[in-house]
Amino acid sequence: MVELERLKQELKRVNAEYAGIRDIVAEQRAEFGRRINEKKMAILAKIAEAEKAALDAEVQAIDITAFTAPNEPVPEVYTQDNGSSHPLTTEIDRVCEIYQMMGFDVVESRQLDDEYHMFDSLNFAKGHPARDGYDTFRTEEGLIPPAHTSTMQHRVLKKYKDKLARGENIAVVVPGRVHRNEDVDATHEHTFYQCEGVYVSKDCNMGQMLGILREFFEKYYEQKLEIRTQPGYFPFTEPSLEFMIEKPRSLGGKKGDFLEMLGCGMIHPNVLKMAGIDPNEYHGFAWGGGMDRLVMLRYGLKDVRYFESGKLNFLREF
């Protein structure tokens, strides 16, 4: 500090000295100016150096421990538990792994979609009453939080159709979060998860589809299962089926207890056509079903609302 003051005084003196230039004879003025300027520059450099040193000293003098937050846990504010993956996340991963082992690709579905993918590309005629079964929400911009993962069918078909030209098949599953305008109760949620499956080849058939689905459910529940189907209706499949499994014995099922697990069928020729696939040359099947129910059955859960509740006591059980 003292040094800095001294330098500043010296600078003043040099500036005053410079004022004397008026008394110097004309021929010596240039030399005089140059000499004074040199002195001045040297002092300014020393001042800058001294200022920096002063600042460094100040920074080092700060006692940072004075600012450290207390790191003792405050139990009523936060706990030291490790977080864990949500049970649906864990199970969706498991579902995808089973399908991947069977040769399926995984594509994630969207959380906002549009009228075209929600209805038109799936062969829902304009104004058809089947649209009412998929009553969901709308954003102010007219976007749709999708009511089913089938909204992804058109995208998947277009994305993978080059495979067909190369002589390969399309085999994709699409897990995703979906929404419906529901009265919420123990078995109905406005927000839930589905998994869609899409398969296209030159010669696939319903028997193969049922084989894939049985294999999936047997792997998922780790036991042999009886399956059953009944006719259904979806605008995007023809024919359409509802697929049921016998409630697993290990989960309290009795002989003849069948549970509907998903909708499925042969992809409607119009759906293939809209994606640029010739339905005279290729055939496809597709299915879609709820993941929450699948998981509830596996763990014997009684209330679907727990999944979206954020209840820690429930989540800690997994």
Ligand code: DAH
């Ligand atoms: N998207 C239908 C639903 O949520 C389920 C479904 C039925 C999906 C038939 C399909 C299908 O892919 O082929 O009710």
